[in-house]
Amino acid sequence: xxxxxxxxxxxxxxxxxxxxxxxxxxxxxxxxxxxxxxxxxxxxxxxxxxxxxxxxxxxxxxxxxxxxxxxxxxxxxxxxxxxxxxxxxxxxxxxxxxxxxxxxxxxxxxxxxxxxxxxxxxxxxxxxxxxxxxxxxxxxxxxxxxxxxxxxxxxxxxxxxxxxxxxxxxxxxxxxxxxxxxxxxxxxxxxxxxxxxxxxxxxxxxxxxxxxxxxxxxxxxxxxxxxxxxxxxxxxxxxxxxxxxxxxxxxxxxxxxxxxxxxxxxxxxxxxxxxxxxxxxxxxxxxxxxxxxxxxxxxxxxxxxxxxxxxxxxxxxxxxxxxxxxxxxxxxxxxxxxxxxxxxxxxxxxxxxxxxxxxxxxxxxxxxxxx
Numbered sequence: 529x530x531x532x533x534x535x536x537x538x539x540x541x542x543x544x545x546x547x548x549x550x551x552x553x554x555x556x557x558x559x560x561x562x563x564x565x566x567x568x569x570x571x572x573x574x575x576x577x578x579x580x581x582x583x584x585x586x587x588x589x590x591x592x593x594x595x596x597x598x599x600x601x602x603x604x605x606x607x608x609x610x611x612x613x614x615x616x617x618x619x620x621x622x623x624x625x626x627x628x629x630x631x632x633x634x635x636x637x638x639x640x641x642x643x644x645x646x647x648x649x650x651x652x653x654x655x656x657x658x659x660x661x662x663x664x665x666x667x668x669x670x671x672x673x674x675x676x677x678x679x680x681x682x683x684x685x686x687x688x689x690x691x692x693x694x695x696x697x698x699x700x701x702x703x704x705x706x707x708x709x710x711x712x713x714x715x716x717x718x719x720x721x722x723x724x725x726x727x728x729x730x731x732x733x734x735x736x737x738x739x740x741x742x743x744x745x746x747x748x749x750x751x752x753x754x755x756x757x758x759x760x761x762x763x764x765x766x767x768x769x770x771x772x773x774x775x776x777x778x779x780x781x782x783x784x785x786x787x788x789x790x791x792x793x794x795x796x797x798x799x800x801x802x803x804x805x806x807x808x809x810x811x812x813x814x815x816x817x818x819x820x821x822x823x824x825x826x827x828x829x830x831x832x833x834x835x836x837x838x839x840x841x842x843x844x845x846x847x848x849x850x851x852x853x854x855x856x857x858x859x860x861x862x863x864x865x866x867x868x869x870x871x872x873x874x875x876x877x878x879x880x881x882x883x884x885x886x887x888x889x890x891x892x893x894x895x896x897x898x899x
Contacts, residue, residue, distance in 0.1 A: 561655040565833050593645070599638020600744045604678070607631035611682045618797055632675060639670040639749055646752035650765045651831045658830050665824035672817030673749045676783070676810050684786040687793045695786070696747070703743035707755040716758035738762065750775055750821075767835060773843065776818055783814060 563571050610628050614620045643666050648656055685692035719731065726734065738755060745751040750772065756764035787807045794803060825832070825839040832838070 562653055563655055564831070595634075595641050596638045596645070596745070597741060599635045600748065601741065603631040603634040603638070604674075604744070604748050607635065608678050608682060611678060612685060615682055615686050615797070632671070632678075635674050635748065636667060636670045639674065639745075639752075640666050642745065643670075643752040646754075646763075647829075647831060649753070649761070649763050650767075651834065654831065654834070656830050659828065662824060662828040662830060665820050665828045669817050669820035669824060670749060672813050672820065676813040676817065677748050677779075679810060680783045680786050683790045686797070687790055687795055691789075699747050700743050703746040704739050707739050707742065707757050711757035714758045719757060719760070719762070735762075746775075769839060769843075776821075780811075780814060780818075784811060787811070 607628055610624055610631070614624060614628075640663070644658060647658070681692070681695075684695070718728065719735070720728075735757060742751055742753075742755045754764035754768070754771075755762060759765070787810060791803050791807060822839055822843075829835075
């Protein structure tokens with residue numbers, strides 16, 4: 529059904545494109561965009577947008593969303609299943625390898641489109657132009673992240689088939705209910721302005737589908753588009769570095785734990801595999817993905833001038849916070865020192881009191897002996 533809708537849109541796009549400019553359009557809209565700040569100044573640019581161009585922009589955004597849906601609800605499960613079959617059969621055919629590469633590229637492309645879509649939604653007032661270096665960083669970041677994540681899940685499921693179900697369910701339902709929990713905590717009214725033709729039940733179904741897609745994306749990689757149900761646009765437009773840091777820290781710990789379980793319970797099918805080297809390669813690969821992410825946000829992000837704080841400053845503050853938590857307080861150190869010194873002091877006091885008593889006792893003993 530999704531592919532049928534995409535094909536229908538493609539036909540309509542080609543029709544609009546080839547007929548654009550031949551007939552005078554009934555109206556032209558004007559859009560206002562601001563340029564990226566240069567030397568502290570930002571100019572506003574007005575641009576005329578015709579009816580055909582507006583429809584093409586609408587179709588382009590629809591294609592972007594469809595690529596994200598197809599990537600994480602179609603290609604991601606397909607890649608995981610194909611790799612799982614290859615591991616169990618200990619054989620990779622040429623056709624299967626081609627399909628796995630295409631599925632991986634589809635997922636990476638969907639994640640890339642998700643990043644670009646998030647940037648354009650958050651900075652809708654600005655004229656955003658993404659450079660090739662940014663595309664390259666996002667591609668490398670998502671490739672390492674998704675490839676290592678899928679491999680870790682497949683390795684764990686190949687030795688502990690039953691326990692992969694709780695891992696998947698905890699991940700999926702955790703991310704599925706997370707936006708709803710934040711929505712209930714905010715005590716905001718139920719969103720009614722999604723679509724005028726939808727009833728409350730229809731709006732609930734749409735929001736559930738949105739959080740379903742959000743959970744599917746976060747199963748494999750960080751979702752650049754953060755769902756916020758109490759926002760009119762349903763998107764969190766603030767840049768939360770702490771949430772990003774917590775996600776990647778917990779994901780790294782989870783991947784390391786799953787690899788450790790695989791290493792402990794690995795079967796004979798991995799007899800000719802150097803398990804420690806494979807674990808090290810996967811962990812390094814995930815760290816490489818995080819490294820490309822940091823490079824993107826620090827140097828290649830098209831709207832980095834609009835950040836209130838850079839990623840390096842956020843990481844530095846996180847490390848300072850962790851060091852503050854791990855570092856013992858002065859009061860506890862002083863009490864510990866006092867506790868350590870107190871036995872010595874009591875011993876010294878007891879010995880000194882003993883010598884004094886002995887010195888006082890000597891005259892009495894001499895008197896009694898004289899008597």
